[in-house]
Amino acid sequence: MRRQFTLPEEDILFLDNLGLEWETIIDRGMHWVIVHDYPVPLKYDCSSVSVAVKIETGYPRLGLDMAYFFPHLKRSDGKGIRAVCNMTIDGKQYQRWSRHRTAANPWRAGVDDLSTHFSLINFWFEQEFIKQPYGLPA
Known part of the structure; x- marks a missing residue:
């Protein structure tokens, strides 16, 4: 797996503890962490995806936002x-979910990191079915 830039030690420990393959890449000047074979709840059409998270300049002082999924x-x-x-x-078409922290759940420098962002991604997976309840297949 590629390691094209370095993450804070806490993030590396979190990613390694997932037990999944992950990499850091620089694509068109943007820094990305990509976690492969990340499990997805049963209500979706596939059991796992690659999840990309954009690492902005200034992270971890500045927050993470959104999530990108392939397929x-x-x-x-x-x-x-x-x-x-x-x-x-x-080179792959990821699906960007435009999901953001709120005033009630702001980024907390020194507390939040990749682990809390992935907790938020899991929350977004579930929120999708709360905001738009699960129905019978079309």
Whole structure:
């Protein structure tokens, strides 16, 4: 796996403890962490995806935002996932989920990191079915 830039030690420990392959890449000047074979809840059309997280200049003082999935996720009930678009990362078409922290859940420098961002990604997986309840397959 590629390691094209260095992450803080806490992030490396978190990623290694996932037990999944991960890499850091620089694509068109943007820094990305990509975790492969990340498990997805059963209500989606596939059991795992690659998850990309953009690492902004200033991280970890400045926060992480959104998540990008390859292959694209679909709900198994046929309902569309809102606020998504395509983004090319490392030559592949990822699905960007436009999801953000809120005033009630802001980025906390010195507390938040990749582990808390992945907790938020898991929350977004579940929120999708709370905001738009699961229905019968189309």
